[in-house]
Amino acid sequence: MNLAPLFLSLRLAAIVSLLLVAVSLPLAAWLAFGRWRGRFLLEAVFALPLVLPPTVLGFYLLLALGPRSPLGALWQALFGHGLAFSFEGLVFASLLYSLPFAVQPLVSAFRGVDPKLLSASFVLGASPLRTFRRVVLPLSYSGLVTALVLSFAHTLGEFGVVLMVGGNLPGVTRTVSIAIYDSVQAFDYGEANRLALTLLGISFAALSVIYAVNRRVWSPWSSR
Amino acid sequence: MNLAPLFLSLRLAAIVSLLLVAVSLPLAAWLAFGRWRGRFLLEAVFALPLVLPPTVLGFYLLLALGPRSPLGALWQALFGHGLAFSFEGLVFASLLYSLPFAVQPLVSAFRGVDPKLLSASFVLGASPLRTFRRVVLPLSYSGLVTALVLSFAHTLGEFGVVLMVGGNLPGVTRTVSIAIYDSVQAFDYGEANRLALTLLGISFAALSVIYAVNRRVWSPWSSR
């Protein structure tokens, strides 16, 4: 069993889910607390990558990242290689595709925080940023876990976008989901099963740990 | 532009997301409030379908639904046709695949409900079921919307599982995401773009309405 794709995938999923959470935190905060009344429209826009078939999204992304697009050209000029068919390209595409899984749970968790606590924080002199870090975020812990889990798992399993944008290059963009897919295509069910079981086992272990920790952590409300 | 796949997809997504929410409500309630201490393990299990590449999950499902499996045989005996390559099979497969998107946000919303309110409900004589319906559920409204949106959009866009289990039968299992994919593969970019834009437009409209309504609805907490 060739484990390189597995490590590649884990690396990709870890990077993507962390970046995703980093990107989604301010975005979700703005969607939840912002002033602009039309921001629900943007909320809808962020969910749209989901409704396209992944391969097709991948195809559009390929056009957007390719050397003929401004973004691709810029990247090429800056880093000497194209964004498509590179690990960075995969990261970028997965970010876009998994964004709704990170943004949505965060927005809904943020909205659930008692505004009275925000008032309390402001009255104690805390800036909106400090209030976000010290009050909103810890009280949205469970939503944060959901965001992390969904985006991590989804990135691990994603294959349409990754195949299209990454080109299935061994060691560079061949993720474990592509490798499993390939094995199935080659009727090598033994290899497919082994890889799938390993992936499931690792994922199960990781998710169990996350959930167990999540359970332990204080419930946001009083126990009485 | 052939709109049949679009309607099929919308029907599938509507059925799946509604069924999914119906299935997920008790499941998430149990995960959030149940007594069994090991239930975080099951929580991890429910997220696992996500980490497999969809086509591969579809392949395993095909085996599980096929005439040689007990489930497939039973279905065949009951309804006279196999689960694979049927709309029902698609529904079943999509349910399984999109389950984490419905369960996760609900669990995290349920956990956010102030336990003091549950106590208040019990003390007023309400059964756990009534408490769930009248207190937990309305206070988890935002999580419910997230669950619906994510599972609806994900079912619309899903294509690996659907293609494998459904066999791409026009009018029966050819969803719009498969149709777009096929058009792209056939280099019929015109048709692909038209279909994709229509799908995006409809989805955007639906999501905007959902989010707008969600925004209007009472915030669960006092405004003061």
Add this chain to the structure above:
Amino acid sequence: SAAQPETLSIAAASDLRFAMQELAARFEQQTGNKVNVTYGSSGNFFAQIQSGAPFDLFFSADSDYPRQLVAAGLAESGTFYEYAVGRLVLWVPADSPVDVVHRGWDALLDPAIRKIAIANPQHAPYGRAAVAALKSVGIYERVESKLVYGENISQAAQFVQSGNAQVALLAYSLAVSPTLQSAGKYWEVPAAAHPPLLQAAVVLRSSPRKALAQSFLQFLKSPEGQSILRRNGFTSPAAAAAPPPGKP
């Protein structure tokens, strides 16, 4: 190439999978270079190459894509090479009650056959060929309602393997592959039943290893390469170009 060993990057149509494994292994042995093969749908590769995919050689499942790449200036015109012709088979699992080997097309009309798996004719060359063949023998209308469509021939085979479909129209190269050979029985569809599935390869213009790519093509054209192809279910284009028997 006495210099540093290089790595050749090949994009190959899925039906070449088993042939290519042998070819690559032999080529690596002979030259000391490494060969990385990525399998997939020719259509995808076509789109990806247009976006700058870093492949050296492209083995397509038809000859249109390479030709278009040449026309677009993305491939070296001199390297265009029709390396094989694909063949179709009717394939059933080994334990199938339907005697496809002897009954041929007639087997498709057996009541035990409820689903017939083919690759998607909209974009898969073998799918197109399958539909053409069914039409040419005049049973398309009678079996159309039994057809289910895989994304490619592998999926069509899996529909059958999982028991959900009873017969598939596959590439000959798959039917004789190590895994499927023992798992099923097949009947070769006469080449005349459909337009020839001409498969072509081309060296990409962006390749920094054109010489190595060329030498791989040379190896393919060599008797050893040709015999590997034949063993894996591909006929040579020269044989196919001869007028099919029965046609005037």
Add this chain to the structure above:
Amino acid sequence: MTAALSARIRKQHRGPVGAFVLDLSVDLAPGFTIVFGPSGAGKSTLLDCIAGLERPDAGRIAAGSETLFDSAAAVNLPAQKRRIAYVFQTLALFPHLTVEENTGYGLPGLSTEERRARVAEILESFGVADLQSRKPGEISGGERQRVALARSLVTSPRLLLLDEPFSALDADLKAELFDDLRAWNATRQLPILCVTHSRDEVDALGEHMIVLDHGRIVAEGFPRDVLRAPRRKRLAVAAGFENLLQATVLDLRESDGVMRVALKDCSVELEVPLAHALPGQSIQLAIRAGDILLATEQPGGLSARNVLPGKIAALDETGAVVRVVVDCGVRFLVHITPGAVRKLGLQTGQPVWLVVKTHSCHFVAD
């Protein structure tokens, strides 16, 4: 007769530092029972255990003949089956329901009309009828408290638990609600357990009273007896006995029901009610600052037996009650009205006499 409520409870809260243990046994008759005691005494914990929201570590709780909880018999009726109405200290109104919906929450069996009628009636009597379509976030603190009360009372409980239900209400409203509550319970005769810190509420509601401290019952009985003769120092202070004095018993005059004591560290002697004590024994006395009279001339011909000469050591006029410290050898705190200060022309240093009635002197055990 079986008590309307009888509870034997042991319950430990395990905190990061130390542990709090509730350990008591109470039997309640129908009518009001005041639960009094300093903050952190365990009052809310007691109510939580009775309502079934906290599970006691051991004990037995029974309402009439029905066992609600019994650790020995492994009985633990869930809260929703106990038919106990409970107004939480934190209220816990449902934030997503209107005042009307909140109030009708405990009446699922009724027809819509009947429910509406009953809800309207009780909201009316609590003076919050015109808020019925507002959410809890849109009404004032006192209004919330009244809605929480209405929500509990409208059900048909067999027991009422009230955790400081009047703390956010003004005197007038309180008085009205007390009357309403009394009238409500006149026909029902439920046991009502009412937690409060307020002397007003004790005075107005109390028929029976239990005093908790550190998780234990330290006094029980009629409110005035309990409060007038506090048995413990912490409670004495909590109940507002500003003067705590060390004294030694001199002699007992059993026929008069009194005894004489000498205050420590000075020559002052007092006549106090008779107690189980022996001459020479040390005791502690508590006297309320408001129970002491102050005179500028030596008073004569009074029924009061204790008249102590002293000097004004300090005079604090910042509040509506003037706090006078009088030095009689020991220092006494005396509360008088600003009018008296003016009329008597009181000033620091002025000689005065304190008049202390025998029965204003209370014993404190510590």
Add this chain to the structure above:
Amino acid sequence: MTAALSARIRKQHRGPVGAFVLDLSVDLAPGFTIVFGPSGAGKSTLLDCIAGLERPDAGRIAAGSETLFDSAAAVNLPAQKRRIAYVFQTLALFPHLTVEENTGYGLPGLSTEERRARVAEILESFGVADLQSRKPGEISGGERQRVALARSLVTSPRLLLLDEPFSALDADLKAELFDDLRAWNATRQLPILCVTHSRDEVDALGEHMIVLDHGRIVAEGFPRDVLRAPRRKRLAVAAGFENLLQATVLDLRESDGVMRVALKDCSVELEVPLAHALPGQSIQLAIRAGDILLATEQPGGLSARNVLPGKIAALDETGAVVRVVVDCGVRFLVHITPGAVRKLGLQTGQPVWLVVKTHSCHFVAD
């Protein structure tokens, strides 16, 4: 001198039924100002506006020379820039932080050590030091209230807003905290706005007082003056004047500062403080039940001028305060102690005399 806080505020709450309007103007000096008024009067709304949590529809709020809000100049300093400490009626402790972390929340600039020291000190002085590593869900109601107070006081505000900060505390703790608060403010001299319903708290804290009703200021001044001479009937009842009497002015004796009035529907005459009234004019009097003395023999040689003969009509001994209704032509409610009832052997039907001091009679406008 500019006032320490000056606020002109108009703010409307739009509810589903009717609207509540806060409309007032206050100028505050350093020191305690009590905000008094019935439930729903607008007290919390006023504090919310000052703190910047509610945006007034119009007006101007200034602390010293700094403008916090000015609708005309479109100034609206956000809450976190106002340096105002505010203890909410609902406390709003952070449920995920320990008592220590909650208390230190408003001190981000300090070094860890210094923060710890300051937090420990204030927790100590509020008697909750040993709870420091608990979460708000694990402490009692009164403990929560003290932590909320500590959390606000530990910052360095320029203004303190307290919304019923002592409602869940027992008398002893309250008294202690009052002293602490006074000491705390002795050096700081901040304006402190404190909402309360409790007469005790008014007495103990009040230097200045404003009375709100229906969103307007209906009285303002020294607490004892405001409460002793309530100008409005609703307030009179809220402040606990149990006896409200209709009377007609007979004659004015300006040199003595008194006048005589005749009570309506009976022959009783009273001497009351002088007021801006003319003979023949109808007025309303309020007398507290606790301010009336009761004697079983006609008293003589007293400074009190009003001695009314009557008969005991009813005697309610259920509470720690005995409520006696005396019929003197009109009925008076008198509060006395159970000891007095025993000593005087009071019984229904018995003839008694009521003694009412001139200055216990207050005017009420309605």
